[in-house]
Amino acid sequence: MGAMESKVINLRILVDKKRDRVVFAESDKDFVDILFSFLTLPLGTIVRLIRNQAPPSVLGCLNNLYKSLENLEVGLLQSEKHKAMLLRPSNSSEHLCRKLKFNIDDTEPTKYRCHHDSQDLYLIHENVIIEDDKSGGVFVNGKARFMISDDLKVMPLSTSTSVELLTKLGVKDVDVLEERIVKVGKVEVLSLLRLSLLSMKPLTDLFLLKNVDCSGASTSDSAGQFHSRYRIDKLRGCKRMTIKIMLRKSDGKVLSAEAQEDFIDYLLSLLAIPLGAAVKCLERSPSLGCITNLYTSVQELSADRHLKAEYIKAKLLSPMHVSQFGYKSQLLGTNENFIPNSKCLFGLLPSGDKVDLYGHQPFNPNPIGGKGFINGPATFVVTDDLSVTPLSPISNIFALNRLSVPISDLEERVVCIGGEEVLRLLEASLTSTSALTSAFNLYLDEAKMEK
Template structure:
């Protein structure tokens, strides 16, 4: 595209190994990398045309896409899962289509409630990183401020003692490169080399091997029940049967910002190079807090966007509550029914969106995405469809599983199982088996 904005960076390349050692850039490129942490998983899958290869997530997304609207609480619920907003967008005009305003009319306009009145300095225009300066980004997306000591240590680490094998390359990063870099950041430990030198999107399986969970769990979390149908001969989960409460939890993965996923796993998500971006934010803030003064929490503790949370959430992830903009219908604008009290101070700007997960017009939080009366079948790869006896029998026939080799198990999913399932969904093609059968084998052996 002729008017497409480009970001210029410089690469230092090891010619013999055809590998990016590191890049130099202004803050624009760093802002771009940091923005990956704010993107919900569903948005990433959308941007990647449903080809992220992130465990079972593409299949989960496609299942939401394929389900009929009648199985959701409202038509907007499906839209919220397929096109989830980022909490960072809550400072911008936002509106759900086909949702009723409190006055009863359909919302069709947005009102700006004076954001620029409070922040008229240049810091608002800096995205995530404040100020000016150069940054160094390694092949694995580790970001640091530019210094001779840092760059030399990297060169010595690669066994490079002189510049005869080195090459400098100037790169213009446009939309295509951004999309490739986003995708590879989820899959690879060498995304810069993959995108700018190899021009490939191959999966580095070493980069997505899940590590054991090392997090603290609460004992008073919610729990949901799940029926598993397991092939006895190899302990593989063929499918599960679950009600709406489990589907709400499972589909809610699509609303999670990537940074919140890393935070849930204590900075060790095993997802490509995303952990390095997250730790780079921590490192930069520790060295120079002013560089990330306004954005640290948005990057290190990103929340689910307003009204995207659900009552059946099993994990400790927050929903954004502070709003600067509120959607109203044109009827309210015309009749002066819009509350603009937040112009008098940010402490009074806690506004709430109408919750589109409810049929009635309410501003309550929570609610669910799926109708309570629904029962679904979920395969090991997280393909979801409405449950029926005939469908389940047909699936078993396709898998060539004799009924005598089938075992039914009932399991309870709490916070620990929920977190394991999130990790398996991102790093495995057999999510249910990874969580519910492999772990049971380990307990038996112990």
């Protein structure tokens, strides 16, 4: 048994026996640190970690996007490294996550290159020095204790808050309550990651109703539900893209889209976006369920009393790509301009050694994806559920035939994609199994009305 598998966290939970549900849990730093680490994980990492769990888990349409990338021939991308790094995107907080009691992310640490005595040295991302106050904890103050509601709201311990939770859940008789101690290991953490994305009661589902099939529980196929919430000013002036969509006129369903490399670059870039960055871009959308509650909890906790430091709070609320993943058309503003600190780098070498830092650049001076990920010019077909394949008109015709769509019911539309559509598609990719229809249907309705 490995070291990680042998570690467990004893978690104290309060159970409503009458309704068979968890009211809340009490925890120290270890469990809450793990919960908050979910916000730092790139979406592609989350797909990879949860897709093989039982029961099978589906994260919106991202599973299909991830599988499509796996199946794309390397020649369609700028290089094999582009594909490998999108399938296993680095976490810009990896140096912190490695300190967790359970670090479920097995992605290789990011390396940086320097030159020493005519040879290249590769240094991992630990060059960021963390001033430890010796209180323990990774993201939270090691001396603080917390209560976690069933829907993953993390709060400081408080009797009044516990009474509020009991009242909210309609618990009037203390006799229906029972204290239990449950053990949390790596398997439970992976299950909790899955449930936090697919359920509004993940603690209950994990500890009381194990193996509940939550696949698709948080997904929605209702179209046009995202339009009114966004402030588009933060993406004003972003590069606009054009795609051709094939619409089923009878019900407005988007069957597929023809898109060039710029749109595919955007879709693939979603795999490298940290979960917390997606929540921030979508302004804490309720459609993201318990993950929005986690994010809001970080906002509301004191950086002085409950979290390790203000910069830790910022890393959780605005997690960034590692610098190698930036590309010039990144539309969501989540690139990290990380410059290694030379003193930190020196500290990893034998005393007195000097290092020439190639301009303080990552080991690849040109960020992976600096010119995009796809080796264009190229045209692709994207299905409603975000499966991506190279364009083949013959294959498309037979695909439409399998959908039993009469040719007379088809209509091609040209859609211009800017900041608003980019955000709608981000949310749809996380929450819907029909991402194109969900993201663009309202736009199409408006276009039809104008016409």
